[in-house]
Amino acid sequence: MRMLIIIVSLLLLPLATTAVQAHAFLDHATPLVGSTVPAAPHEVALWFTQNLEPAFSSVEVTDASGARVDQGKAAVSANTMRIGLKGLSPGTYRVRWHALSVDTHTTEGSFTFHVGGP
Numbered sequence: 028m029r030m031l032i033i034i035v036s037l038l039l040l041p042l043a044t045t046a047v048q049a050h051a052f053l054d055h056a057t058p059l060v061g062s063t064v065p066a067a068p069h070e071v072a073l074w075f076t077q078n079l080e081p082a083f084s085s086v087e088v089t090d091a092s093g094a095r096v097d098q099g100k101a102a103v104s105a106n107t108m109r110i111g112l113k114g115l116s117p118g119t120y121r122v123r124w125h126a127l128s129v130d131t132h133t134t135e136g137s138f139t140f141h142v143g144g145p
């Protein structure tokens with residue numbers, strides 16, 4: 028029985044991989060996901076695994092109290108989203124993104140980064 032489960036899992040693996048590639052997931056970001064940066068960044072940039080629909084893709088950045096520290100609307104182009112930041116003090120910030128990929132699937136996620144002290 029266990030062997031059968033392993034075989035079925037191996038057979039399904041390529042399907043799962045294909046499904047993942049068909050959606051816009053976060054590929055990488057600056058500041059790096061979970062990173063600590065010594066100086067306050069002026070913007071957050073996100074790169075996705077697929078091109079985005081600009082009208083339905085967004086990102087916001089909040090501080091530890093939940094207040095927004097971004098400058099409003101994100102600039103979306105091809106597979107990237109960028110948003111300007113207000114002057115950040117040392118602390119932890121959360122980036123929340125929503126994406127509609129060109130294949131009409133929506134994805135969302137969030138991550139944090141930390142701005143170090145002086």
Ligand SMILES: [Cu+2]
Nearest residue numbers: 049050130132
């Ligand atoms: Cu998709």
